[in-house]
Amino acid sequence: MTMTSRHTVEAPASVLTAPAAERPHKRTGAWRRRGRRLLWQMLALSVAALFLTPLLWMVVASLQPVGLPPARTLGWFPQGVAWSNYSEIFRIIPLARQLGNSLWVSSVGAAVTLLTASWAGFAMAQMAPPVRRRLVALALLLLLTPASAVWLPRYLLFSAAGLIDTYTALVAPALMGTKSLFVLMYYWSFRRVSLELFEAARLEGAGVWASWRHIALPLVGPTTLAVLVLSFSHYWSDFVDPLLFLKSAQRFTVAVGLRMLQQMDVTNWPLLLAGVVIMVAPVLLLYALLQVMLRGDAHFWRRTLRNGVGGENAQEGSPPAELSG
Amino acid sequence: MNLHHVRGALASSHRFGPQARHQLALWLLLTPFLAGAFLLIGLPALITFGLAFTRYDAISPPVWNGLQNFATIFQRDLFWIAVRHSLLFAATAAPLQVLGAMMLALLLHPPRRGAKLYRAAVYLSSVLPDVAYALIWLWLFNPLYGPINLLLGSAGLPQPAWLVDPATALPALVIMAALRVGEGMLLLIAARQAIPGAYFQAAMLDGAGRWQSFRYLTLPLLTPWLLLLLVRDVVLGAHGAFTPVYIMTGGGPGYATTLLPFLIYEEAFGHLRIGQAAAMMTVMFTAIGLLVGVVYRWANRLAYDDDL
């Protein structure tokens, strides 16, 4: 399937309300296509703007001077720009320490997740079909379990195990790959890799460990990257677990730190939002990194979910050479 | 069953050599996942179920009291308020999310110039940490100074009090949730791009218009994914609203934003009525289980791909 065919054939379906396609005269067709593309650009741009505006407002509000009642008009900086909010916030709450704590928890969580999720996905991919199907069903079921249903018993379990006020309690979910989605992502990726490869390695005497480490893992770099970013930001964003399990103020993560800041002075918007910007920035950076490194998100997702519809798109993806590239 | 497999593999390892040892190694690699799933989800679910039949305040040992907890919570109008709000939330936020994700996917799936950037812009709001997202919207919804009301005001439109007014507090949370559609959009873009272009060419040759090819080609092929998203959003929707409720409204004004997860949290950790909280969780678990079961059977009938 070439790029051009995609444009001419698939694009029309994107504008639902446009009139039915017909076979136009060649020249008017070109004009029409250009007009349609312009329309699409405008539409897409305004949608993107709609989603970006809240972030923009957040940054603007975080730079308003503290102590004045907020402006009642929609201007950019009616009262001047207060960069000092960003240094003030580090003075008011131990934000540097909290950022460090979050970084530590999230890194450990992401690293462990990488191991457990890829192990599980790797093993699942090589199981016999009936077992495999049951494991996938289990993973999907786990995916649909709201965490709120297990807060309380987990709290009781962790306190019985003496894990309250430790980071172990926060990163415990990494044992099961954090979210079973990550296991499934690996599973789908490994299923894409020709299983004969593993078979051949086994016949040549390579153990499961070696074939995981030297054959399987290098083939699914993009998945690994995605799992790292997703799990890192999962632990970075986690609010309820640290709220429940952490006790000492010096162990608090950013999420809980912001809640504390919010309680101290609910109406001090600029400082609170400056804290939010600081918390959000690393997550956005990581996703930007992911975006750049994977060059084309949808392409990647399509591969991950290759068994989406029909399954004949399997031949559409490029050979493993590109995956490892 | 898993244990049975491991034992089988163990017993046969010396008799059948490498093949069995391979199986055993695979099960070993699966162990952290299975153990974690049991310890962090299976066992807690069992504990919850057990505690639902006890009077327990977390300090003195639990005392068996049969179905008393269920009788108590069913008589409590606060429980039913929370159930009603949770259902209302799920019934509005989830379809909006799926519909939004589908419309965005249909708009942004062609690989045109800038498409990736536009997708990233939409996706951003989904990757923001919950706390950050809630605090941002707390500011946006501020009735006097918030940008939303300033914008509405300058356009001469009415300015709702949003989170401060019981009538608009829950809708405000729904709006917030409905705008987090990034994951769904990406999934649907992937699914949409997976439909071979030849199908559309064929449809066009048969004289199908855009609406027809959407109605009879795109939509049916996307249905399994739409369904999956819908189930996910319904099941996890109310749970996902916990952090916003906790940060933004505390369940109020009145009980206008008291959703089930928040009520359970309050009962357990605010009032130490752990038995009743466990009973509520059991009810929630059961309802979700039934829903997932029904959808699973339905999906099974729909699915033509068993190679998941």
Add this chain to the structure above:
Amino acid sequence: MWARVTLVALIMVVLAACAPVAPPPVAHKAQETILFLISGDPTDEAAYRTLADAFMATAPTVQVDLLNIPSGGDFRRRLAADFAAGAPPDIFLINYRRYGPYLAAGAIEAVEPYLARSTQLAREDFYPQALDAFTWRGTLQCMPQNMSSPVIYYNRDLFAAAGLADPAADWAWADFLATAQALTRDLDGDNEIDQYGLGIEPALVRAAPFIWMNGGEVVDDPVGPARLTLDSAASRAALQWFVELQTVHGVVPDAVAEAAESSESRFLNGRLAMIMESRRATPEFRAIDGFDWDVAPLPQGATRASILHSDAYCMAAASRHQDAAWRFIEFANTREGQSILARIGRTVPSRIDLAEAPVFLDPQARPVNSRAFVDAIPEIRTFPAMTTWFDIESAVEAELEQAFYGQLSLDEAIRNAEARSAEFFQ
């Protein structure tokens, strides 16, 4: 690709290695560390830190770790979770209206025997109302630190600008309302109120004194209550007057204005003339330098009445440092200990010998009229001692708030409050 992934992973691990792991507590030749949990604003935290430091100077073997959870709700949940985990704070400071659940669960180590053995403290040193509030089935459970009650803090500059005299000691409800109305102003003529006359929380603890002043009751029996009596004529009339401050007279910020900026913040910024608060607000208000302020007693109705605001130091039954914890509590409640908090302005001392002392009535420190707190003591009443009282108060509060902001009729609110609190009276 794989190389880049490794690189990223490596960077993360390096960054993580630099991350601070929780450090050991500040070096102090302590043999025993006790955790002391409070809930307050930064000025509260500073006050209790001063107290803890003074104690550690006298007891070098004990280290007091102070932890402040600013929001009352989070404090409550945190405390419950700590008890559930079997790792409660050794000491926590809590209001008598809220300690019921812990009492019911047997989580509190009663201080009665410790007080009986103490050579430094005696029962007679303290106001009996404060002791009674923390007495359950005849045993003193926690050691009350203060004997506070709500008063009207007012901005003297705004009063003067409006040509109003300072409130009289015997002002009545009508005077109060008229004053609030005179001080509620639209200063720039844009049809929006820029200065409110009054800030008052729509809470039962604020409304109760007015119910009592009107001859009404909150519950049917102060000792063994079986139901709320907010629907009696006298109670309902008082509640109606209370709610109408906002719904009819508009002298209190409405829900939108309150959400945009809290009454407390408005008072601090000189845009709200009067605010009903307990002594708790004093340390923060002392930092005001833009205007002069003072306190006045509650306006009186048919009779006089006020309500006890008292917090006590409670010891956890599961604490392994009860003796050290008691030593801190004992110190905090000596003349010296209570003087520290009284000087900062945080408390109306629960010690009788301090309430009349210059350290509390210091004419150099604001509020000048601190005597208003002492004068109210004979009129102070308390809510009934019940382990479920907090549930009842929460149920009432959720309804009262809606009535106060005009989102629900008062009668409906009262009906809902009665219905939803009924199960907690059993």
